[in-house]
Amino acid sequence: NAGVTQTPKFRILKIGQSMTLQCAQDMNHNYMYWYRQDPGMGLKLIYYSVGAGITDKGEVPNGYNVSRSTTEDFPLRLELAAPSQTSVYFCASSPHRSEQYFGPGTRLTVT
């Protein structure tokens, strides 16, 4: 099993550009999550999904969108990137009522 994979590992965006962060898991987990980690801080939940076709907002959803068309994939879309979105983004998945397994992260810089 590859676990949770994320692409790209690094990305630099200009202000106003858009991009999609990819996340995939091969563990057949129903639950998937997107977090951001700002320097010196813990992780904050952006969006999560409890299954294909079902998503909900987390603590910091503004400026982001998600979709979940399959169990395996949970892409995060950034529209009109802003410097405040410079962060490390982590995707995670979990079975029901269990620990979350994290991907390696995507380091995004918006300049």
Add this chain to the structure above:
Amino acid sequence: AQKVTQAQTEISVVEKEDVTLDCVYETRDTTYYLFWYKQPPSGELVFLIRRNSFDEQNEISGRYSWNFQKSTSSFNFTITASQVVDSAVYFCALSGVSNFGNEKLTFGTGTRLTIIP
């Protein structure tokens, strides 16, 4: 609202010393889960332990041990005979329950542990 406080921002100890990382949480849920994750310099997040609110037994795994006390809302983590490989940022986290019944993690701000050889 849920909250996790890790008051120790940074700790440095000499190798082979014992070290305890503190975690204090706030929740109004009667059922919840507590977690510890390790983030080494490479950046990935490594799951260490999960504890549910009905199980106050302490747990030991090798050099790691965890002390859960509901009376003080604390879930502290002790590393015995620390090693350089233990150098990392350690996060304590608390689960919430979403509209769909699944947990959403609330993280503390982390404790950066440096083990000096």
